Amino acid sequence: MEIIRYAALKPRPWRNGGGVTREVARFPQPASQGAGDSSWDWRVSIAEMTRAGEFSAFPGMDRVLTVVEGELLLLSVDGAEHPLEQYRPFRFSGDAAAAGALPTGDVRDLNVITRRGAFKGYTSIIELSKKRAHPVFEGQLGILLQGQAAVTPGTADGSASEAGPEPLDRYDAVVGSDSASPEILGRGFLAVVSIDPVTD
Known part of the structure; x- marks a missing residue:
């Protein structure tokens, strides 16, 4: 039986400084520490978002985002706004231009990203x-x-x-x-x- 302890996961700051991400699991595992960040077919992570900003694009991928802490994430996907409440998974394309606003304060979200045509995440x-x-x-x-x-x-x-x-x-x-x-x-x-x- 394998348990991945959240306390042992290393936080990685976002490029735009708006939050940090902790990677729970990915496939395949990187061959080395220097492997590219998108050299995987699926990834599960938990992110803390502390200020509004753009999301990184993941071309050729599909995403399922679920707010797991905090009240509301206002997600904009290709210009359309989607109010995401806690525990309501939302699927969107990693190719889309996406950004998040925090009308009620910081949120934590669970991200499932899969390579389109190879895997599907739920x-x-x-x-x-x-x-x-x-x-x-x-x-x-x-x-x-x-x-x-x-x-x-x-x-x-x-x-x-x-x-x-x-x-x-x-x-x-x-x-x-x-x-x-x-x-x-x-x-x-x-x-x-x-x-x-x-x-x-």
């Missing part, structure tokens, strides 16, 4: 339960957005795992698996990010 927000565990499957990340939760490793045969639960902190991510799907129990909200290969 973000779902679910409410956790203490009685019914939520499994995280292969090709998924489960990211704790709010509340208290713990994850237990699944077993290949579906029997109860002998390993004890691992507590999750806010924005920790659980990497999914089909052979022994990790299961998350708790109270609060979970983002389930799914990255599906395009087979057409």
